[in-house]
Amino acid sequence: MAAFNFAASLLTWHKKHGRHDLPWQRPRTPYRVWLSEIMLQQTQVSTAIGYFEAFVQEFPTLESLARAPGERVMHLWAGLGYYSRARNLHKSAQICLADNGGELPASFEGLMALPGIGRSTAGAILSQAHGAPYAIMDGNVKRVLARFHALAGDAGSAPVQKRLWQLAESHLPKNHLADYTQAIMDLGATVCTRSGPGCGQCPLAAQCQAHLSQTVADYPFRKPRRTVPMRETFALILISEDNRILLERRPDSGIWGGLHSLPEAADEQGASAFAGRYAKRSGDATALPAIRHVFSHFQLSIRPLLWRGCAPKAQIGDNDALQWIGRDRLSQTGLPAPIKKLLQALT
Numbered sequence: 001m002a003a004f005n006f007a008a009s010l011l012t013w014h015k016k017h018g019r020h021d022l023p024w025q026r027p028r029t030p031y032r033v034w035l036s037e038i039m040l041q042q043t044q045v046s047t048a049i050g051y052f053e054a055f056v057q058e059f060p061t062l063e064s065l066a067r068a069p070g071e072r073v074m075h076l077w078a079g080l081g082y083y084s085r086a087r088n089l090h091k092s093a094q095i096c097l098a099d100n101g102g103e104l105p106a107s108f109e110g111l112m113a114l115p116g117i118g119r120s121t122a123g124a125i126l127s128q129a130h131g132a133p134y135a136i137m138d139g140n141v142k143r144v145l146a147r148f149h150a151l152a153g154d155a156g157s158a159p160v161q162k163r164l165w166q167l168a169e170s171h172l173p174k175n176h177l178a179d180y181t182q183a184i185m186d187l188g189a190t191v192c193t194r195s196g197p198g199c200g201q202c203p204l205a206a207q208c209q210a211h212l213s214q215t216v217a218d219y220p221f222r223k224p225r226r227t228v229p230m231r232e233t234f235a236l237i238l239i240s241e242d243n244r245i246l247l248e249r250r251p252d253s254g255i256w257g258g259l260h261s262l263p264e265a266a267d268e269q270g271a272s273a274f275a276g277r278y279a280k281r282s283g284d285a286t287a288l289p290a291i292r293h294v295f296s297h298f299q300l301s302i303r304p305l306l307w308r309g310c311a312p313k314a315q316i317g318d319n320d321a322l323q324w325i326g327r328d329r330l331s332q333t334g335l336p337a338p339i340k341k342l343l344q345a346l347t
Contacts, residue, residue: 006148006204007173007180013203014183017190019045023052028178030104030129031062037124038089038116040138042082045189051080063102066093074258074334081337083257088116106130119165127181135168136181137161140188145171146220147192150209155220230299234271235262235339237288237306237346238279244312244324245343246278247333255295256336262304263322271305278322279310293338304342 019025022045024036035055039048055076059065065073070090077086092114096104104125105111111122123134135141142155145167153160173180191198199211210216238246247260265271268285275281285305293300316322325333330343 005207006171009203010183010187011173011176011180014179014186017201018179018183018186019190023049023056025182028128030106030125032056033125033129034104034117034121035089037121038085039080041085041121043080047080051077061102062093062104063097065090066097066102070258071334075332076334078259078334078340079337083259084252085116087252087258088114091115092117108134124181127177129178131177133172133174133177135165135172136185137164137168138185138188140185140192141168142188143194143220144184144188144192144204147197147210147216148204148208150213150215150219153221154223156222228294228297228299230301232301232303234265234268235302235304235342236265236271236275237262237304237343238275238281238310239306239308239327239346240279240310240312240324243327245327245330246310246312247323247325249321249323255300259334259336260323260325261336261339262342268305275305275307275310277313278315279307279312281307281310283307288342291338291342302338302342306346 022036024032036048036052039052039055043051055065058072058076059068068090070087073086073090074083077083080086095114096102100110105114106126108122108126111117111125112119117125120137123136126132126134127136142164145151145164146155149167151160151163151167155161155164187202187204191202192204197216199205199208199216202208202211205211208216210219236246240246246263248263249260250256250258252258263274265274271285275285285307288304288306291302291304293302312324316324327343330340335343
């Protein structure tokens with residue numbers, strides 16, 4: 001079960017069956033690898049491709065990203081979720097522009113010092129963009145290693161995580177680090193999948209301990225998930241007579257951080273009071289069908305309340321998070337995916 005054989009088998013398989021036409025591979029620069037790795041932290045490749053292409057079209061260099069308005073960055077990220085990733089990208093680009101000549105650091109320590117870059121992301125950048133001997137540990141790699149070694153224990157626990165990193169580093173080849181890194185990710189994404197793995201097509205099957213013991217489904221082991229709680233909020237849709245909508249920029253921390261969204265209230269009484277504070281209305285609100293949105297740690301039931309023909313009151317200061325925005329500008333405004341879908345349905 002030598003490390004060279006593991007890597008060599010993967011590299012041979014990848015040459016014929018791996019993914020060679022992903023947009024961040026052409027060219028595979030540090031900036032493009034970094035951007036793709038941040039997007040892929042919580043997103044499938046098929047989804048990330050469109051966002052990546054839009055991002056690099058508008059921000060082809062790290063410097064262009066650093067100099068971009070924050071709202072424009074958030075708009076291009078809208079729909080990808082986990083919005084702290086976009087804020088960290090923007091902040092890291094600004095740091096690199098100020099302190100590193102507009103380039104990402106080429107050292108592990110330098111990369112780790114930037115917001116949003118952890119051990120695996122730093123390793124991915126160094127191995128893929130510089131051919132340096134650093135391991136990565138995304139979900140696909142974790143699954144391949146846990147099955148190949150029949151590694152017992154909760155894959156989320158510190159001892160198992162430590163062992164996984166040791167194993168990942170032990171399998172690194174001396175050469176072709178960029179291809180190897182892509183190969184082990186590709187194997188987990190396309191063959192050694194969570195359910196219905198294609199063991200018959202796996203280049204590691206002859207030495208895979210889980211396959212040999214017919215226990216593939218047991219790895220990697222995870223504790224059962226807790227029941228996800230349900231929360232409820234009322235979303236206020238106030239549309240003015242000149243077709244503007246009252247939106248609120250959310251704080252950088254918390255869900256949908258930094259995006260514009262509809263104002264919210266805990267109950268109908270609070271919603272009515274809020275609406276009356278910022279707009280003159282005729283008639284009661286129209287209750288629209290509730291929307292359910294699932295986050296990683298809870299579900300959110302959104303109950304929209306709609307008022308049309310509102311006359312905005314002059315109570316919104318220049319620095320207030322609230323803003324009346326024309327419906328023709330919504331396509332250029334960073335909105336959470338369920339809110340964007342809701343407002344589009346109103347047209």
